[in-house]
Amino acid sequence: MARRGGRSAGLFGAALLCAGLSGCIGVPDAPRPRAEAVPAEVAAAPVAGAGPTIGTGSVKVALVVPLSGQGAAVGAAVRNAAELAYDDFQKPNLQILVKDDRGSPEGAREAVQAAFAEGAEVVLGPLFAANVQAAGSVARGAGKPVIAFSTDAAVAARGVYLISFLPQSEVDRIVDEATAGGRRSFAALIPESTYGNAVEAQFREAVARRGARLVAMERYAPGNPGPAVDRLRGVIAGSSAQADALFMPDTPEGLAAVAPALARAGFSPARVRPLGLALWNDPRVLSQPAFQGGWFAAPDAAGFSGFAARYQARFGTAPPRAAALGYDAVALTAALSRQYGTQRFADTTLTNPAGFSGLEGTFRFRADGLGERTLAVYEIRNNAASVVSPAPKVLGPSGI
Structure with a gap:
Protein backbone atom coordinates (compact mmCIF):
# COMPACT_ATOMS: atom_id res chain seq x y z
CA MET A 1 0.00 0.00 0.00
CA ALA A 2 1.65 3.21 -1.16
CA ARG A 3 1.93 5.97 1.40
CA ARG A 4 2.99 9.53 1.21
CA GLY A 5 3.00 12.12 3.94
CA GLY A 6 1.06 9.77 6.22
CA ARG A 7 -1.86 9.40 3.81
CA SER A 8 -2.69 6.13 2.11
CA ALA A 9 -3.36 6.03 -1.60
CA GLY A 10 -5.11 2.71 -1.02
CA LEU A 11 -5.07 -0.20 -3.43
CA PHE A 12 -6.20 1.84 -6.42
CA GLY A 13 -2.76 2.18 -7.96
CA ALA A 14 -1.83 -1.46 -7.58
CA ALA A 15 -5.13 -2.65 -8.98
CA LEU A 16 -5.01 -0.32 -11.93
CA LEU A 17 -1.46 -1.22 -12.77
CA CYS A 18 -2.40 -4.88 -13.12
CA ALA A 19 -5.71 -4.32 -14.90
CA GLY A 20 -4.27 -5.29 -18.27
CA LEU A 21 -2.96 -8.67 -17.06
CA SER A 22 -5.00 -11.84 -17.51
CA GLY A 23 -7.32 -12.39 -14.56
CA CYS A 24 -6.04 -9.33 -12.68
CA ILE A 25 -8.63 -6.82 -11.50
CA GLY A 26 -7.59 -4.12 -10.58
CA VAL A 27 -22.32 16.67 -10.91
CA PRO A 28 -24.57 14.86 -11.98
CA ASP A 29 -27.72 15.24 -13.99
CA ALA A 30 -29.95 12.51 -12.56
CA PRO A 31 -31.11 12.69 -8.94
CA ARG A 32 -28.45 11.38 -6.59
CA PRO A 33 -28.29 10.39 -2.92
CA ARG A 34 -28.54 13.16 -0.37
CA ALA A 35 -24.83 12.78 0.39
CA GLU A 36 -24.12 14.54 -2.90
CA ALA A 37 -25.72 17.77 -1.78
CA VAL A 38 -23.03 20.42 -1.45
CA PRO A 39 -22.53 21.36 2.21
CA ALA A 40 -22.73 25.07 2.97
CA GLU A 41 -19.09 25.13 4.03
CA VAL A 42 -18.05 23.66 0.67
CA ALA A 43 -20.06 26.23 -1.24
CA ALA A 44 -18.45 28.99 0.77
CA ALA A 45 -14.92 27.64 0.60
CA PRO A 46 -12.36 29.02 -1.86
CA VAL A 47 -10.78 26.71 -4.42
CA ALA A 48 -7.77 25.41 -2.52
CA GLY A 49 -4.53 26.03 -4.41
CA ALA A 50 -6.44 27.29 -7.44
CA GLY A 51 -4.22 27.53 -10.49
CA PRO A 52 -4.00 26.58 -14.15
CA THR A 53 -2.22 23.27 -13.59
CA ILE A 54 -1.56 20.51 -11.08
CA GLY A 55 1.87 18.93 -11.50
CA THR A 56 4.64 19.41 -14.02
CA GLY A 57 4.82 15.98 -15.69
CA SER A 58 5.13 15.31 -19.39
CA VAL A 59 1.71 13.60 -19.80
CA LYS A 60 -0.88 16.35 -20.08
CA VAL A 61 -4.53 15.76 -19.18
CA ALA A 62 -7.35 18.29 -19.01
CA LEU A 63 -9.66 18.62 -16.01
CA VAL A 64 -12.73 20.50 -17.25
CA VAL A 65 -15.10 21.54 -14.44
CA PRO A 66 -17.12 24.62 -13.52
CA LEU A 67 -15.08 26.95 -11.33
CA SER A 68 -17.55 29.77 -11.98
CA GLY A 69 -21.24 29.78 -12.89
CA GLN A 70 -23.53 26.79 -12.39
CA GLY A 71 -21.95 24.03 -10.30
CA ALA A 72 -18.89 26.05 -9.26
CA ALA A 73 -18.86 24.66 -5.71
CA VAL A 74 -18.87 21.07 -6.93
CA GLY A 75 -16.27 21.90 -9.58
CA ALA A 76 -14.00 23.34 -6.90
CA ALA A 77 -14.34 20.15 -4.87
CA VAL A 78 -13.53 17.97 -7.89
CA ARG A 79 -10.47 20.08 -8.53
CA ASN A 80 -9.37 19.65 -4.91
CA ALA A 81 -9.89 15.89 -5.16
CA ALA A 82 -7.72 15.82 -8.28
CA GLU A 83 -4.94 17.49 -6.33
CA LEU A 84 -5.35 14.97 -3.52
CA ALA A 85 -5.10 12.05 -5.97
CA TYR A 86 -2.02 13.57 -7.58
CA ASP A 87 -0.28 13.79 -4.20
CA ASP A 88 -1.46 10.34 -3.09
CA PHE A 89 0.12 8.86 -6.21
CA GLN A 90 3.44 10.44 -5.26
CA LYS A 91 3.28 13.14 -7.91
CA PRO A 92 3.04 10.99 -11.06
CA ASN A 93 4.26 12.06 -14.48
CA LEU A 94 1.13 14.13 -15.10
CA GLN A 95 0.38 17.75 -15.80
CA ILE A 96 -3.29 18.37 -15.10
CA LEU A 97 -4.53 21.40 -17.03
CA VAL A 98 -7.44 22.73 -14.97
CA LYS A 99 -10.01 24.50 -17.17
CA ASP A 100 -13.16 26.36 -16.11
CA ASP A 101 -16.14 25.51 -18.32
CA ARG A 102 -18.24 28.19 -16.57
CA GLY A 103 -21.07 25.66 -16.21
CA SER A 104 -22.08 26.05 -19.86
CA PRO A 105 -21.71 24.08 -23.12
CA GLU A 106 -19.91 26.95 -24.82
CA GLY A 107 -17.54 27.23 -21.89
CA ALA A 108 -16.86 23.49 -22.09
CA ARG A 109 -16.17 23.70 -25.80
CA GLU A 110 -13.72 26.55 -25.31
CA ALA A 111 -12.05 24.83 -22.35
CA VAL A 112 -11.44 21.61 -24.28
CA GLN A 113 -10.15 23.47 -27.33
CA ALA A 114 -7.71 25.39 -25.15
CA ALA A 115 -6.56 22.22 -23.39
CA PHE A 116 -5.90 20.41 -26.66
CA ALA A 117 -3.98 23.42 -27.94
CA GLU A 118 -1.76 23.01 -24.87
CA GLY A 119 -1.18 19.32 -25.57
CA ALA A 120 -3.81 17.51 -23.45
CA GLU A 121 -4.25 13.84 -24.38
CA VAL A 122 -7.51 13.17 -22.54
CA VAL A 123 -10.35 15.18 -20.97
CA LEU A 124 -11.56 14.51 -17.42
CA GLY A 125 -15.04 16.01 -17.05
CA PRO A 126 -17.27 17.91 -17.54
CA LEU A 127 -20.00 17.51 -14.92
CA PHE A 128 -23.22 18.28 -16.80
CA ALA A 129 -24.74 16.41 -19.73
CA ALA A 130 -24.93 19.32 -22.17
CA ASN A 131 -21.34 20.24 -21.38
CA VAL A 132 -20.21 16.65 -21.92
CA GLN A 133 -21.84 16.68 -25.35
CA ALA A 134 -20.03 19.90 -26.23
CA ALA A 135 -16.69 18.57 -24.97
CA GLY A 136 -17.23 15.27 -26.78
CA SER A 137 -17.81 16.94 -30.13
CA VAL A 138 -14.47 18.72 -29.86
CA ALA A 139 -12.68 15.62 -28.58
CA ARG A 140 -13.98 13.41 -31.38
CA GLY A 141 -12.65 15.84 -33.93
CA ALA A 142 -9.24 15.66 -32.24
CA GLY A 143 -9.32 11.89 -31.79
CA LYS A 144 -9.00 12.18 -28.01
CA PRO A 145 -11.10 10.48 -25.29
CA VAL A 146 -13.33 12.05 -22.64
CA ILE A 147 -13.87 10.57 -19.16
CA ALA A 148 -16.93 12.46 -17.94
CA PHE A 149 -18.74 12.83 -14.62
CA SER A 150 -22.36 13.11 -15.87
CA THR A 151 -24.94 10.51 -14.81
CA ASP A 152 -26.96 10.97 -18.01
CA ALA A 153 -26.42 7.75 -19.97
CA ALA A 154 -27.64 9.48 -23.15
CA VAL A 155 -24.35 11.40 -23.50
CA ALA A 156 -22.18 8.26 -23.43
CA ALA A 157 -20.62 7.28 -26.76
CA ARG A 158 -17.55 5.60 -28.12
CA GLY A 159 -14.71 7.77 -26.88
CA VAL A 160 -16.94 9.53 -24.31
CA TYR A 161 -16.84 7.38 -21.18
CA LEU A 162 -18.90 7.92 -18.02
CA ILE A 163 -17.02 7.24 -14.77
CA SER A 164 -20.06 8.20 -12.69
CA PHE A 165 -22.54 5.92 -10.92
CA LEU A 166 -25.34 5.28 -13.39
CA PRO A 299 -21.97 2.06 -3.60
CA ASP A 300 -20.08 0.56 -0.68
CA ALA A 301 -19.87 3.44 1.79
CA ALA A 302 -16.48 2.52 3.25
CA GLY A 303 -14.39 3.76 0.33
CA PHE A 304 -15.99 7.17 0.20
CA SER A 305 -15.85 7.55 3.97
CA GLY A 306 -12.10 7.11 3.99
CA PHE A 307 -11.67 9.56 1.13
CA ALA A 308 -13.98 12.09 2.78
CA ALA A 309 -11.98 11.98 6.01
CA ARG A 310 -8.72 12.65 4.18
CA TYR A 311 -10.33 15.38 2.08
CA GLN A 312 -11.69 17.04 5.23
CA ALA A 313 -8.27 16.94 6.87
CA ARG A 314 -6.62 18.43 3.78
CA PHE A 315 -9.12 21.11 2.78
CA GLY A 316 -11.14 21.70 5.94
CA THR A 317 -14.51 20.92 4.35
CA ALA A 318 -16.65 17.85 3.67
CA PRO A 319 -16.58 16.85 -0.02
CA PRO A 320 -19.68 16.31 -2.16
CA ARG A 321 -20.02 12.80 -3.55
CA ALA A 322 -18.95 13.88 -7.03
CA ALA A 323 -15.49 14.79 -5.72
CA ALA A 324 -14.63 11.09 -5.52
CA LEU A 325 -15.13 10.85 -9.29
CA GLY A 326 -12.44 13.46 -9.79
CA TYR A 327 -10.10 11.49 -7.55
CA ASP A 328 -10.78 8.25 -9.45
CA ALA A 329 -10.31 9.91 -12.84
CA VAL A 330 -6.90 11.31 -11.92
CA ALA A 331 -5.84 8.04 -10.27
CA LEU A 332 -6.88 6.20 -13.43
CA THR A 333 -4.85 8.44 -15.73
CA ALA A 334 -1.85 8.24 -13.41
CA ALA A 335 -1.87 4.44 -13.35
CA LEU A 336 -2.50 4.04 -17.07
CA SER A 337 0.27 6.45 -17.97
CA ARG A 338 2.69 4.38 -15.87
CA GLN A 339 1.80 1.06 -17.49
CA TYR A 340 0.66 1.57 -21.06
CA GLY A 341 3.07 4.05 -22.64
CA THR A 342 1.74 5.55 -25.85
CA GLN A 343 -1.39 3.37 -25.62
CA ARG A 344 -2.30 4.75 -22.19
CA PHE A 345 -5.54 6.39 -23.30
CA ALA A 346 -6.41 4.23 -26.32
CA ASP A 347 -9.97 2.90 -26.53
CA THR A 348 -8.73 -0.68 -26.10
CA THR A 349 -6.94 0.32 -22.90
CA LEU A 350 -9.86 2.22 -21.43
CA THR A 351 -12.37 -0.54 -22.24
CA ASN A 352 -10.34 -3.35 -20.66
CA PRO A 353 -13.08 -5.79 -19.53
CA ALA A 354 -11.20 -6.55 -16.30
CA GLY A 355 -11.92 -2.98 -15.19
CA PHE A 356 -10.17 -0.82 -12.63
CA SER A 357 -10.32 -0.42 -8.88
CA GLY A 358 -11.64 2.89 -7.57
CA LEU A 359 -12.46 4.46 -4.24
CA GLU A 360 -15.93 2.92 -4.21
CA GLY A 361 -15.30 -0.40 -5.91
CA THR A 362 -14.44 -1.83 -9.30
CA PHE A 363 -15.52 -0.02 -12.44
CA ARG A 364 -15.08 -0.41 -16.19
CA PHE A 365 -16.04 1.34 -19.40
CA ARG A 366 -18.04 -0.35 -22.13
CA ALA A 367 -17.30 0.31 -25.79
CA ASP A 368 -20.47 2.44 -25.99
CA GLY A 369 -19.14 4.75 -23.27
CA LEU A 370 -21.38 3.57 -20.44
CA GLY A 371 -19.71 2.82 -17.13
CA GLU A 372 -20.38 -0.24 -15.01
CA ARG A 373 -19.62 -0.46 -11.29
CA THR A 374 -19.82 -3.01 -8.52
CA LEU A 375 -22.45 -2.13 -5.93
CA ALA A 376 -23.54 -3.38 -2.52
Whole structure:
Protein backbone atom coordinates (compact mmCIF):
# COMPACT_ATOMS: atom_id res chain seq x y z
CA MET A 1 0.00 0.00 0.00
CA ALA A 2 1.65 3.21 -1.16
CA ARG A 3 1.93 5.97 1.40
CA ARG A 4 2.99 9.53 1.21
CA GLY A 5 3.00 12.12 3.94
CA GLY A 6 1.06 9.77 6.22
CA ARG A 7 -1.86 9.40 3.81
CA SER A 8 -2.69 6.13 2.11
CA ALA A 9 -3.36 6.03 -1.60
CA GLY A 10 -5.11 2.71 -1.02
CA LEU A 11 -5.07 -0.20 -3.43
CA PHE A 12 -6.20 1.84 -6.42
CA GLY A 13 -2.76 2.18 -7.96
CA ALA A 14 -1.83 -1.46 -7.58
CA ALA A 15 -5.13 -2.65 -8.98
CA LEU A 16 -5.01 -0.32 -11.93
CA LEU A 17 -1.46 -1.22 -12.77
CA CYS A 18 -2.40 -4.88 -13.12
CA ALA A 19 -5.71 -4.32 -14.90
CA GLY A 20 -4.27 -5.29 -18.27
CA LEU A 21 -2.96 -8.67 -17.06
CA SER A 22 -5.00 -11.84 -17.51
CA GLY A 23 -7.32 -12.39 -14.56
CA CYS A 24 -6.04 -9.33 -12.68
CA ILE A 25 -8.63 -6.82 -11.50
CA GLY A 26 -7.59 -4.12 -10.58
CA VAL A 27 -22.32 16.67 -10.91
CA PRO A 28 -24.57 14.86 -11.98
CA ASP A 29 -27.72 15.24 -13.99
CA ALA A 30 -29.95 12.51 -12.56
CA PRO A 31 -31.11 12.69 -8.94
CA ARG A 32 -28.45 11.38 -6.59
CA PRO A 33 -28.29 10.39 -2.92
CA ARG A 34 -28.54 13.16 -0.37
CA ALA A 35 -24.83 12.78 0.39
CA GLU A 36 -24.12 14.54 -2.90
CA ALA A 37 -25.72 17.77 -1.78
CA VAL A 38 -23.03 20.42 -1.45
CA PRO A 39 -22.53 21.36 2.21
CA ALA A 40 -22.73 25.07 2.97
CA GLU A 41 -19.09 25.13 4.03
CA VAL A 42 -18.05 23.66 0.67
CA ALA A 43 -20.06 26.23 -1.24
CA ALA A 44 -18.45 28.99 0.77
CA ALA A 45 -14.92 27.64 0.60
CA PRO A 46 -12.36 29.02 -1.86
CA VAL A 47 -10.78 26.71 -4.42
CA ALA A 48 -7.77 25.41 -2.52
CA GLY A 49 -4.53 26.03 -4.41
CA ALA A 50 -6.44 27.29 -7.44
CA GLY A 51 -4.22 27.53 -10.49
CA PRO A 52 -4.00 26.58 -14.15
CA THR A 53 -2.22 23.27 -13.59
CA ILE A 54 -1.56 20.51 -11.08
CA GLY A 55 1.87 18.93 -11.50
CA THR A 56 4.64 19.41 -14.02
CA GLY A 57 4.82 15.98 -15.69
CA SER A 58 5.13 15.31 -19.39
CA VAL A 59 1.71 13.60 -19.80
CA LYS A 60 -0.88 16.35 -20.08
CA VAL A 61 -4.53 15.76 -19.18
CA ALA A 62 -7.35 18.29 -19.01
CA LEU A 63 -9.66 18.62 -16.01
CA VAL A 64 -12.73 20.50 -17.25
CA VAL A 65 -15.10 21.54 -14.44
CA PRO A 66 -17.12 24.62 -13.52
CA LEU A 67 -15.08 26.95 -11.33
CA SER A 68 -17.55 29.77 -11.98
CA GLY A 69 -21.24 29.78 -12.89
CA GLN A 70 -23.53 26.79 -12.39
CA GLY A 71 -21.95 24.03 -10.30
CA ALA A 72 -18.89 26.05 -9.26
CA ALA A 73 -18.86 24.66 -5.71
CA VAL A 74 -18.87 21.07 -6.93
CA GLY A 75 -16.27 21.90 -9.58
CA ALA A 76 -14.00 23.34 -6.90
CA ALA A 77 -14.34 20.15 -4.87
CA VAL A 78 -13.53 17.97 -7.89
CA ARG A 79 -10.47 20.08 -8.53
CA ASN A 80 -9.37 19.65 -4.91
CA ALA A 81 -9.89 15.89 -5.16
CA ALA A 82 -7.72 15.82 -8.28
CA GLU A 83 -4.94 17.49 -6.33
CA LEU A 84 -5.35 14.97 -3.52
CA ALA A 85 -5.10 12.05 -5.97
CA TYR A 86 -2.02 13.57 -7.58
CA ASP A 87 -0.28 13.79 -4.20
CA ASP A 88 -1.46 10.34 -3.09
CA PHE A 89 0.12 8.86 -6.21
CA GLN A 90 3.44 10.44 -5.26
CA LYS A 91 3.28 13.14 -7.91
CA PRO A 92 3.04 10.99 -11.06
CA ASN A 93 4.26 12.06 -14.48
CA LEU A 94 1.13 14.13 -15.10
CA GLN A 95 0.38 17.75 -15.80
CA ILE A 96 -3.29 18.37 -15.10
CA LEU A 97 -4.53 21.40 -17.03
CA VAL A 98 -7.44 22.73 -14.97
CA LYS A 99 -10.01 24.50 -17.17
CA ASP A 100 -13.16 26.36 -16.11
CA ASP A 101 -16.14 25.51 -18.32
CA ARG A 102 -18.24 28.19 -16.57
CA GLY A 103 -21.07 25.66 -16.21
CA SER A 104 -22.08 26.05 -19.86
CA PRO A 105 -21.71 24.08 -23.12
CA GLU A 106 -19.91 26.95 -24.82
CA GLY A 107 -17.54 27.23 -21.89
CA ALA A 108 -16.86 23.49 -22.09
CA ARG A 109 -16.17 23.70 -25.80
CA GLU A 110 -13.72 26.55 -25.31
CA ALA A 111 -12.05 24.83 -22.35
CA VAL A 112 -11.44 21.61 -24.28
CA GLN A 113 -10.15 23.47 -27.33
CA ALA A 114 -7.71 25.39 -25.15
CA ALA A 115 -6.56 22.22 -23.39
CA PHE A 116 -5.90 20.41 -26.66
CA ALA A 117 -3.98 23.42 -27.94
CA GLU A 118 -1.76 23.01 -24.87
CA GLY A 119 -1.18 19.32 -25.57
CA ALA A 120 -3.81 17.51 -23.45
CA GLU A 121 -4.25 13.84 -24.38
CA VAL A 122 -7.51 13.17 -22.54
CA VAL A 123 -10.35 15.18 -20.97
CA LEU A 124 -11.56 14.51 -17.42
CA GLY A 125 -15.04 16.01 -17.05
CA PRO A 126 -17.27 17.91 -17.54
CA LEU A 127 -20.00 17.51 -14.92
CA PHE A 128 -23.22 18.28 -16.80
CA ALA A 129 -24.74 16.41 -19.73
CA ALA A 130 -24.93 19.32 -22.17
CA ASN A 131 -21.34 20.24 -21.38
CA VAL A 132 -20.21 16.65 -21.92
CA GLN A 133 -21.84 16.68 -25.35
CA ALA A 134 -20.03 19.90 -26.23
CA ALA A 135 -16.69 18.57 -24.97
CA GLY A 136 -17.23 15.27 -26.78
CA SER A 137 -17.81 16.94 -30.13
CA VAL A 138 -14.47 18.72 -29.86
CA ALA A 139 -12.68 15.62 -28.58
CA ARG A 140 -13.98 13.41 -31.38
CA GLY A 141 -12.65 15.84 -33.93
CA ALA A 142 -9.24 15.66 -32.24
CA GLY A 143 -9.32 11.89 -31.79
CA LYS A 144 -9.00 12.18 -28.01
CA PRO A 145 -11.10 10.48 -25.29
CA VAL A 146 -13.33 12.05 -22.64
CA ILE A 147 -13.87 10.57 -19.16
CA ALA A 148 -16.93 12.46 -17.94
CA PHE A 149 -18.74 12.83 -14.62
CA SER A 150 -22.36 13.11 -15.87
CA THR A 151 -24.94 10.51 -14.81
CA ASP A 152 -26.96 10.97 -18.01
CA ALA A 153 -26.42 7.75 -19.97
CA ALA A 154 -27.64 9.48 -23.15
CA VAL A 155 -24.35 11.40 -23.50
CA ALA A 156 -22.18 8.26 -23.43
CA ALA A 157 -20.62 7.28 -26.76
CA ARG A 158 -17.55 5.60 -28.12
CA GLY A 159 -14.71 7.77 -26.88
CA VAL A 160 -16.94 9.53 -24.31
CA TYR A 161 -16.84 7.38 -21.18
CA LEU A 162 -18.90 7.92 -18.02
CA ILE A 163 -17.02 7.24 -14.77
CA SER A 164 -20.06 8.20 -12.69
CA PHE A 165 -22.54 5.92 -10.92
CA LEU A 166 -25.34 5.28 -13.39
CA PRO A 167 -28.82 4.29 -12.22
CA GLN A 168 -28.84 1.52 -14.82
CA SER A 169 -26.14 -0.36 -12.89
CA GLU A 170 -28.15 0.07 -9.69
CA VAL A 171 -31.25 -1.39 -11.36
CA ASP A 172 -29.35 -4.43 -12.60
CA ARG A 173 -27.82 -5.06 -9.18
CA ILE A 174 -31.05 -4.86 -7.18
CA VAL A 175 -33.02 -7.04 -9.62
CA ASP A 176 -30.27 -9.64 -9.68
CA GLU A 177 -30.12 -9.74 -5.87
CA ALA A 178 -33.90 -9.90 -5.50
CA THR A 179 -34.27 -12.78 -7.94
CA ALA A 180 -31.33 -14.60 -6.38
CA GLY A 181 -33.23 -14.29 -3.08
CA GLY A 182 -36.29 -15.97 -4.54
CA ARG A 183 -38.39 -12.98 -5.67
CA ARG A 184 -39.91 -13.81 -9.05
CA SER A 185 -42.95 -11.52 -9.45
CA PHE A 186 -42.29 -7.78 -9.61
CA ALA A 187 -44.49 -4.71 -9.51
CA ALA A 188 -43.24 -1.15 -9.97
CA LEU A 189 -44.20 2.42 -9.03
CA ILE A 190 -42.17 4.83 -11.14
CA PRO A 191 -42.37 8.64 -11.35
CA GLU A 192 -43.15 10.29 -14.68
CA SER A 193 -39.81 11.97 -15.33
CA THR A 194 -36.75 11.65 -17.55
CA TYR A 195 -35.06 9.74 -14.76
CA GLY A 196 -38.09 7.47 -14.39
CA ASN A 197 -38.15 6.75 -18.13
CA ALA A 198 -34.50 5.65 -18.14
CA VAL A 199 -34.95 3.51 -15.04
CA GLU A 200 -38.14 1.86 -16.37
CA ALA A 201 -36.43 0.71 -19.55
CA GLN A 202 -33.55 -0.83 -17.63
CA PHE A 203 -35.90 -2.42 -15.09
CA ARG A 204 -37.96 -4.16 -17.76
CA GLU A 205 -34.80 -5.48 -19.37
CA ALA A 206 -33.32 -6.69 -16.07
CA VAL A 207 -36.49 -8.51 -15.01
CA ALA A 208 -36.74 -10.25 -18.38
CA ARG A 209 -33.04 -11.18 -18.33
CA ARG A 210 -33.51 -12.92 -14.99
CA GLY A 211 -36.56 -14.85 -16.21
CA ALA A 212 -38.85 -13.15 -13.68
CA ARG A 213 -42.33 -11.64 -14.24
CA LEU A 214 -43.39 -8.01 -14.30
CA VAL A 215 -46.97 -8.37 -13.07
CA ALA A 216 -47.85 -4.66 -12.95
CA MET A 217 -46.34 -1.22 -13.38
CA GLU A 218 -47.82 2.19 -12.68
CA ARG A 219 -46.41 5.64 -13.40
CA TYR A 220 -47.35 8.75 -11.43
CA ALA A 221 -46.84 12.47 -11.50
CA PRO A 222 -44.02 13.33 -9.08
CA GLY A 223 -45.45 14.04 -5.65
CA ASN A 224 -48.85 12.50 -6.44
CA PRO A 225 -48.52 8.69 -6.21
CA GLY A 226 -51.92 8.07 -4.59
CA PRO A 227 -53.95 7.14 -7.70
CA ALA A 228 -51.18 4.86 -8.99
CA VAL A 229 -50.93 3.09 -5.63
CA ASP A 230 -54.72 2.60 -5.62
CA ARG A 231 -54.53 0.96 -9.06
CA LEU A 232 -51.88 -1.42 -7.74
CA ARG A 233 -53.72 -2.26 -4.52
CA GLY A 234 -54.81 -5.74 -5.60
CA VAL A 235 -51.29 -6.59 -6.80
CA ILE A 236 -49.24 -5.40 -3.82
CA ALA A 237 -51.58 -5.54 -0.81
CA GLY A 238 -53.50 -8.22 1.05
CA SER A 239 -52.99 -11.95 1.42
CA SER A 240 -53.63 -12.51 -2.30
CA ALA A 241 -50.97 -10.05 -3.51
CA GLN A 242 -49.65 -11.13 -6.90
CA ALA A 243 -46.24 -9.47 -6.53
CA ASP A 244 -43.52 -10.45 -4.09
CA ALA A 245 -41.36 -7.35 -4.74
CA LEU A 246 -42.23 -3.69 -5.38
CA PHE A 247 -39.69 -1.50 -7.19
CA MET A 248 -39.85 2.23 -6.32
CA PRO A 249 -37.06 4.36 -7.85
CA ASP A 250 -37.83 7.86 -6.58
CA THR A 251 -36.12 10.66 -4.71
CA PRO A 252 -36.41 10.96 -0.91
CA GLU A 253 -38.89 13.79 -1.43
CA GLY A 254 -40.99 11.67 -3.77
CA LEU A 255 -40.87 8.63 -1.50
CA ALA A 256 -42.12 10.74 1.40
CA ALA A 257 -45.42 10.90 -0.50
CA VAL A 258 -45.31 7.26 -1.64
CA ALA A 259 -44.95 5.82 1.88
CA PRO A 260 -48.27 7.07 3.35
CA ALA A 261 -50.09 6.12 0.15
CA LEU A 262 -48.77 2.56 0.54
CA ALA A 263 -49.87 2.48 4.19
CA ARG A 264 -53.40 3.57 3.24
CA ALA A 265 -53.53 0.79 0.66
CA GLY A 266 -52.64 -1.85 3.26
CA PHE A 267 -49.18 -2.55 1.86
CA SER A 268 -47.03 -4.86 4.01
CA PRO A 269 -43.26 -4.76 3.42
CA ALA A 270 -43.00 -8.09 5.24
CA ARG A 271 -45.02 -9.73 2.46
CA VAL A 272 -43.92 -7.71 -0.61
CA ARG A 273 -40.29 -6.61 -0.40
CA PRO A 274 -39.69 -2.93 -1.27
CA LEU A 275 -36.82 -2.39 -3.72
CA GLY A 276 -34.97 0.82 -4.55
CA LEU A 277 -31.80 2.47 -5.76
CA ALA A 278 -29.02 4.52 -4.17
CA LEU A 279 -31.38 7.45 -3.66
CA TRP A 280 -32.88 5.46 -0.78
CA ASN A 281 -29.75 5.92 1.33
CA ASP A 282 -31.29 8.89 3.10
CA PRO A 283 -32.75 9.25 6.63
CA ARG A 284 -36.04 10.43 5.18
CA VAL A 285 -36.43 7.06 3.45
CA LEU A 286 -34.85 4.85 6.11
CA SER A 287 -37.29 6.10 8.75
CA GLN A 288 -40.45 5.19 6.82
CA PRO A 289 -42.38 2.14 8.14
CA ALA A 290 -43.41 1.19 4.59
CA PHE A 291 -39.78 0.61 3.61
CA GLN A 292 -38.60 -1.46 6.59
CA GLY A 293 -37.14 -4.70 5.26
CA GLY A 294 -36.60 -3.07 1.88
CA TRP A 295 -33.46 -3.53 -0.20
CA PHE A 296 -31.60 -0.97 -2.27
CA ALA A 297 -28.41 -1.00 -4.36
CA ALA A 298 -25.74 1.62 -3.67
CA PRO A 299 -21.97 2.06 -3.60
CA ASP A 300 -20.08 0.56 -0.68
CA ALA A 301 -19.87 3.44 1.79
CA ALA A 302 -16.48 2.52 3.25
CA GLY A 303 -14.39 3.76 0.33
CA PHE A 304 -15.99 7.17 0.20
CA SER A 305 -15.85 7.55 3.97
CA GLY A 306 -12.10 7.11 3.99
CA PHE A 307 -11.67 9.56 1.13
CA ALA A 308 -13.98 12.09 2.78
CA ALA A 309 -11.98 11.98 6.01
CA ARG A 310 -8.72 12.65 4.18
CA TYR A 311 -10.33 15.38 2.08
CA GLN A 312 -11.69 17.04 5.23
CA ALA A 313 -8.27 16.94 6.87
CA ARG A 314 -6.62 18.43 3.78
CA PHE A 315 -9.12 21.11 2.78
CA GLY A 316 -11.14 21.70 5.94
CA THR A 317 -14.51 20.92 4.35
CA ALA A 318 -16.65 17.85 3.67
CA PRO A 319 -16.58 16.85 -0.02
CA PRO A 320 -19.68 16.31 -2.16
CA ARG A 321 -20.02 12.80 -3.55
CA ALA A 322 -18.95 13.88 -7.03
CA ALA A 323 -15.49 14.79 -5.72
CA ALA A 324 -14.63 11.09 -5.52
CA LEU A 325 -15.13 10.85 -9.29
CA GLY A 326 -12.44 13.46 -9.79
CA TYR A 327 -10.10 11.49 -7.55
CA ASP A 328 -10.78 8.25 -9.45
CA ALA A 329 -10.31 9.91 -12.84
CA VAL A 330 -6.90 11.31 -11.92
CA ALA A 331 -5.84 8.04 -10.27
CA LEU A 332 -6.88 6.20 -13.43
CA THR A 333 -4.85 8.44 -15.73
CA ALA A 334 -1.85 8.24 -13.41
CA ALA A 335 -1.87 4.44 -13.35
CA LEU A 336 -2.50 4.04 -17.07
CA SER A 337 0.27 6.45 -17.97
CA ARG A 338 2.69 4.38 -15.87
CA GLN A 339 1.80 1.06 -17.49
CA TYR A 340 0.66 1.57 -21.06
CA GLY A 341 3.07 4.05 -22.64
CA THR A 342 1.74 5.55 -25.85
CA GLN A 343 -1.39 3.37 -25.62
CA ARG A 344 -2.30 4.75 -22.19
CA PHE A 345 -5.54 6.39 -23.30
CA ALA A 346 -6.41 4.23 -26.32
CA ASP A 347 -9.97 2.90 -26.53
CA THR A 348 -8.73 -0.68 -26.10
CA THR A 349 -6.94 0.32 -22.90
CA LEU A 350 -9.86 2.22 -21.43
CA THR A 351 -12.37 -0.54 -22.24
CA ASN A 352 -10.34 -3.35 -20.66
CA PRO A 353 -13.08 -5.79 -19.53
CA ALA A 354 -11.20 -6.55 -16.30
CA GLY A 355 -11.92 -2.98 -15.19
CA PHE A 356 -10.17 -0.82 -12.63
CA SER A 357 -10.32 -0.42 -8.88
CA GLY A 358 -11.64 2.89 -7.57
CA LEU A 359 -12.46 4.46 -4.24
CA GLU A 360 -15.93 2.92 -4.21
CA GLY A 361 -15.30 -0.40 -5.91
CA THR A 362 -14.44 -1.83 -9.30
CA PHE A 363 -15.52 -0.02 -12.44
CA ARG A 364 -15.08 -0.41 -16.19
CA PHE A 365 -16.04 1.34 -19.40
CA ARG A 366 -18.04 -0.35 -22.13
CA ALA A 367 -17.30 0.31 -25.79
CA ASP A 368 -20.47 2.44 -25.99
CA GLY A 369 -19.14 4.75 -23.27
CA LEU A 370 -21.38 3.57 -20.44
CA GLY A 371 -19.71 2.82 -17.13
CA GLU A 372 -20.38 -0.24 -15.01
CA ARG A 373 -19.62 -0.46 -11.29
CA THR A 374 -19.82 -3.01 -8.52
CA LEU A 375 -22.45 -2.13 -5.93
CA ALA A 376 -23.54 -3.38 -2.52
CA VAL A 377 -27.11 -4.21 -1.53
CA TYR A 378 -28.42 -2.76 1.72
CA GLU A 379 -31.41 -3.74 3.85
CA ILE A 380 -33.42 -1.25 5.89
CA ARG A 381 -34.00 -2.37 9.46
CA ASN A 382 -34.90 -0.25 12.48
CA ASN A 383 -34.57 2.97 10.48
CA ALA A 384 -31.00 2.20 9.38
CA ALA A 385 -29.31 0.47 6.44
CA SER A 386 -26.89 -2.42 6.67
CA VAL A 387 -25.13 -4.40 3.95
CA VAL A 388 -26.77 -7.74 3.13
CA SER A 389 -24.73 -8.38 -0.02
CA PRO A 390 -21.28 -6.74 -0.28
CA ALA A 391 -20.11 -5.22 -3.53
CA PRO A 392 -18.45 -7.92 -5.65
CA LYS A 393 -14.72 -7.59 -6.25
CA VAL A 394 -15.12 -8.50 -9.92
CA LEU A 395 -17.56 -7.29 -12.55
CA GLY A 396 -19.37 -10.16 -14.23
CA PRO A 397 -20.56 -10.41 -17.84
CA SER A 398 -23.74 -8.41 -17.12
CA GLY A 399 -21.90 -5.70 -15.18
CA ILE A 400 -22.81 -7.02 -11.72
